[in-house]
Amino acid sequence: MKATCILPLLLLLTGGSTKPKEDILEWWEETIVYQIYPRSFKDSDGDGIGDLNGITSKLNYIHELGVGAIWLSPIFQSPMYDFGYDISDFYAIHDEYGTMEDFxxxxxxxNEFGIKVILDLVPNHTSNESMWFQEALKGNEKYYNYFVWDDGIIDENGNRQPPNNWLSHFRGSAWEYREEVGQYYLHQFVIGQPDLNYRNPDVVDEMKNVIRFWLNKGIAGFRIDAVNCLFEVDKQLFGGVYPDEPIAIGNDGDPGSHSYLDHIYTKDQNETYYMVYQWRDVIEEFRADDGMPRLLMSEVYASIQDVVRYFGEGEIKGVQMPFNFDLITDVDDSSSANDIKRAIDKFMTYKPIDQNANWVVGNHDQSRMATRYGSSLVDGINMIVLLLPGIGVTYMGEELGMVDGYVSWEDTVDPAGCNTNDPINYVKTSRDPARTPFQWSAEKNAGFSTADKTWLPVATGYDTLNAESQNNSRISHLKVYQALNELRKSKVFRHGRYESLALNNDVFAFRRWYKSHIYVVIVNMRQTEHTVDLTYFENVSGNLKVAIVNIQSDKVIGQKFKATSVPVSAYESMVLKVD
Structure with a gap:
């Protein structure tokens, strides 16, 4: 079926520029941030678990992608209840990943490849096996005050109960009783992750020391995990009692689920922003010493108004990059071109005019991009991420179109899935499918490991969907990704302005321009063919020349089309240059 575009449905009224003029860019504004989940990237010693030396062995691959910064999910010492997000020693490398020398x-x-290393900072909590928590259980007052404790309440039957109804992200009460102390401790995540008490100045100083320790090791910045959970409400405001949280409107009907409550007392507290601003001050200490700017990124699933507060307030600087998850939370394969435009425009509208946007379509906590959008849109979504104004973020494997792997109940290890105790529906919450090993080749275990058994099973289909085969192919997702990365180095995409259109329900398009140089990117979200008129964009007329196309396209690089009638095939994505 063919349809002809008559009028664009939505028009961005102002060109979206990330900078008012052609400023000198910081290093993170000129590259892609590539997320590596170390446990699943490359195993160097045959134990079935990815490690630091494995990452080092693949730096050439990352360099050839055109990536200039890698962000590593937690590599700190941990009992691995939550696979590194439960840290027992913030100053040490986890044994399975290697040594400090390896790091x-x-x-x-x-650095030799021109690649900067960013670490995951997990400041909200520690592990219940940490020295800090173990000392707290022994009655060490200093470390007791590192955590959030409460006596709980005695019910009408004389039984001790948690202080209130607060729920963990991983189901059930967010409070756990310890006989050694005779109190409950708060854990907003798994039981083995006691929350740190940021109302204690000693904790504030400790985390600043952690930041300084790793910056002194030569890293280029941090991604801050679960940052909006740092503070819970001050119970002194409620007569010394932690209040219940209200039931969420539109909840899922499951009283044990975290989403059952509206977390007005455990998330997005005002003090959180100012704690983050203090961490920015710490990294600026290092810039003052050596002149190199460091990057802070924050993980925040919150309203857009709360997300952009992490940029800072007035003269107070915050993170340079609060993650924009709108292309994860707001849209998927069922979305229209209008939906895509709205999701993109939202962050562009709310961010401060002098700050950069950023584009994220996947991570270790979410179903993979190719699974959520469909494999036919892999190149189109990468065009959006890499060619929109701002910072592009790639989760390992998105350049290949890797999809979620199947992980059986028996093989499931993620606490988010295991804690459901549901062998049927665990897949709805388990994050394991997005964490299956990287697919390097058609060899055993996709070239990830020589082990007989890997920590998670390798996804099926790796014999054809892998980095080696795509690198050796003339046309592949990998080759498209590399071409996009090369194109985004031009002034049009580094300094140029932007506007977007939903040309109809299916076709999303945006224009990037710098002086007389103009490009138009088109992404067809559906299987329907269209002929579109790109002259609805200002200064787009005459002929357009094909610069990059997705792997399904039958168009040829250099082929020309009239701006008034560009044919767009099913699920076709392309980058066109005004001739």
């Missing part, structure tokens, strides 16, 4: 080697080798 220093990784940083040094990365």
């Amino acid at each position: 220093v080697t990784l940083v040094n080798k990365a």
Whole structure:
């Protein structure tokens, strides 16, 4: 079926520029941030678990992608209840991943490739096996005050109960009783992750020391995990009692689920922003010493108004990059071109005019981009991420179109899935499918490991969907990704302005221009063919020349089309240059 575009449905009224003029860009504004989940990237020693030396061995691959910064999910010492997000020692490398010497080697080798290393900072909580928590259980007052404790309440039957109805992200009460102390401790995540008490100045100083320790190791910044959970409400405002949280409107009907409550007392507290601003001050100390700017990124699932507060307030600086998850939370394969435009425009509208946008379509906590949008849109979504104004973020494997792997109930290890105790519906909450090993080749275990059994099973289909085969192919997702990365180095995409259109329900398009140079990117979200008129964009007329196309396209690089009638095939994505 063919349809002809008559009028664009939505028009961005103002060109979206990330900078008012052609400023000198910071390093993170000129590259892609590539997320590596170390446990699943590359195993160097045959134990079935990815490690630091494995990452080092693949730096050339990352360099050839055109990536200039890698962000590593947690590599700190941990009992691995939550696979590194439960940290027992913030100053040490987890044994399975290697040694401090291995880490220093990784940083040094990365620098040789021009690749900067960013670490995951997990400041909200520690592990219940940490020295800090163990000392708290022994009655050490200093470390007791590192955590959030409460006596709980005695019910009408004389039984001790948690202080209130607060729920963990991983189901059930957010409070756990310890006989050694005779109190409950708060854990907004798994039981083995006691929350740190940021109303205690000692905790504030400790985390600043953690930041300084790793910056001194040569890293280029941090991604801050679960930052909007740092503070819970001050119970002194409620007579010394932590109040219940209200039931969420439109909840899922499951009283044990985190989404059952509206978390007005445990998330997005005002003090959180000012704590983050203090961490920015710490990284600025290092810039003052050596002149190199460091990057802070924050993970925040919150309203757009709360997300952009992390940029800072007035003269107070915050993170340079609060993650924009709108292309994860707001849209998927069922979305129209209008929906895509709205999701993109939202962040562009709310961010401060002098700050950068950023584009994220996947991570270790979410179903993979190719699964959520469909494999036919892999190149189109990468065009959006890499060619919109701002910072592009890629979760490992998105450049290949890797999809979620199947992980059986028996093989499931993610606490988000295991805690359901449901062998049928665990897949709805388990994050394991997005964490299956990276697919390097058609060899055993996709070239990830020589082990007989890997920590998670390799996804099926790796014999054809892998980095080696795509690198050796003339046309592949990998080759498209590399071409996009090369194109985004031009002034049009580094400094140029932007506007977007939903040409109809199916076709989303945006224009990037710098002086007389103009490009138009088209993404067809559906299987329907269209002929579109791109002269609805200002200064787009005459002929347009094909610069990049997705792997399904039958168009040829250099082929020309009239701006008034560009044919767009089913699920076709392309980058066109005004001739």
